[in-house]
Amino acid sequence: MEDKILLAHGSGGKLAHDLVEKSFVKTLANPLLARLDDSAVFDVSGRLAFTTDSYVVSPIFFPGGDIGKLAVCGTVNDLAMSGARPLYLSLAFIIEEGLSLSELEQVVNSVRLAAGEAGVEIVTGDTKVVPRGSADKLFINTAGVGLIPEGVNISGDKAKPGDKVILSGAIGDHGIAVFSRREGLSFATTLESDCAPLGGLVAEMLGVSRNINCLRDPTRGGLASTLNELASQSKVSIRIEEKKIPVREEVLGACEMLGFDPLYVANEGRLVAIVPAGDADKILKAMKKNKYGKDAVIIGEVAARPPGRVVMKTVLGSHRIVDMLVGDLLPRIC
């Protein structure tokens, strides 16, 4: 019979100890984690970025990734969006009793691969097991710290009229890939999630210009919500052009079927940069050299009025407001 996670795996006793040793420490091998002290202890000097996020994606395995890869990339990207070089992550599991051990090991292996690519170490962690029905298979929380290089000062309130808005690639891949495997909905698509660690891309962008004003990854709520957040924080208007925004034909098709607008569909490996016009070309050029920025494109610019609003020029040449996402994305009925 297949090995399952039991409540005892989270009890702190022998089973728990074995799980941590065999499934986590061995896979995620690094000296800081292997000490198994109550805290990871390390030296850092400089300006630190510190962030946390919880991951509850359903299903936990989806085309192009799984909850483990997502938990690393999501937190790494939050650090990167502050301009920080991600260094260390914590990793905490809340496991529903009955999860198969092999699925858990697969997730931990994804954590290892993603952390390796992102150049971060998992230095501390925790495991809890809850009774069946108290969680949905597996929830993960990660927190991370990163170091911000000298001269970098990135924040959502720094967009200025005249700045250019750069998007790193096609939108909507993650949301649609996950939806395509959701229970009761599955449809056939070759689409894969864009889930990826963006620390390297950001480092290369900062390598050519430290004047980047805003960086943000358009995750939940999609590009539309991210641009609205930036417009509102910076008290500026963001003007974008519909025909410049890359969307894959598969995403367009699925969105039509489900009644979604790709502007609101989640991404996990894309970023939006708002940069001074004079630096836009060199930043774009640097992005295009990176595999996660090869389709980067300038989608619009920042204007003074109306503040807090995102206005899109449609493919017909008319203009419309792009608002924040309200509630959940739900399908239409006819």
Added chain:
Amino acid sequence: MKYISEFRRSELAGGLISHIRHRSKTRARFMEFCGGHTVTIFRYGIRQVLPETIEMVSGPGCPICVTANADLDKAIALAKVPGVIIATFGDMIKVPGSRSSLQKAKAEGAEVRTVYSTMDALKAAEDNPDKPVVFLGIGFETTAPTVAASILQAEEKGIKNYYVLSLHKLCPPVIRTLLDAGEVKLGGLVCPGHVSTIIGSHPWEFIASEYGIPCVVSGFEPLDILQCVDMLVGQVEKGESKVEIAYRRGVRPEGNRQALKLMEQVFEPAPARWRGIGEVAGSGLKLKSKYRRFDAEARFNIEPGPTIEPAGCICGDILRGVKTPSDCPLFAKTCTPESPVGPCMVSTEGSCSAYYSYGEGLGG
């Protein structure tokens, strides 16, 4: 052929827009019946690119919006029957009835599931043989055939716990009612695309012949709408009124015979209540007596209580095309998508939601 991006090409749109501008001389008001069309019109700012001669008004073609409060109350009351599982399309969950909504009933313990097709509802019945599963049959001719198919399948498989609350509505009778009321003078009708996929273009003939109103069936992409408007303008300028199809990739004049057959096998026309319009004879569908055992209303004795309409909400006038959302004192003030007062703000295909979400008229 790419069925989406090909129909959003800006250079083709530019050509159509100048063609419309060039030949439209007569002032005309066109109504888009369907909520899906309303969304495309707002999402692509189509009203802004049309010449001043053309006025577009939105019609009652959002099935969620036209569902009367009394019927919403029935659905909510059904959800509160112990043991009942409600299966419904997503948008219905948030719509406020007289006193509650499915969302609130769910938070209070009712089992309300969002499904993406009637077959998912049927599967829920198969998987839970000891619980009655009620599918909320909301929608126009587009969805009715799939509901009919689910009932036939339930019968074939001997599934005894599957029920449908049939609140289906038929489009041609309500258009006749609107035209007879004479509140809105129309110079053309953008006929619904998905509905026509099922019923074809013939059922619109009476509008052209009896009322002298040009009719063009349209698809849902911006180029579809522009082509449709261009064809309507063509008829207006020539003084013609006939039914044309600008959505040939989806619609045949005779419709989808198989789907119509399923619908006729299971349902028969019945009176239906429309929000803002009232009861319209022959504009609803009820289960034929042979299939009455699948009828949720026959199976459960539901008492939803008196109907209360939201104070100040003018959804009814908006659905008839008599008023626009900006005429409503509640619009964007007490009524927003986050806390909607009326259904036109809840449904993604509602006029109020489209006005609000796409900030029509702000311009660049």
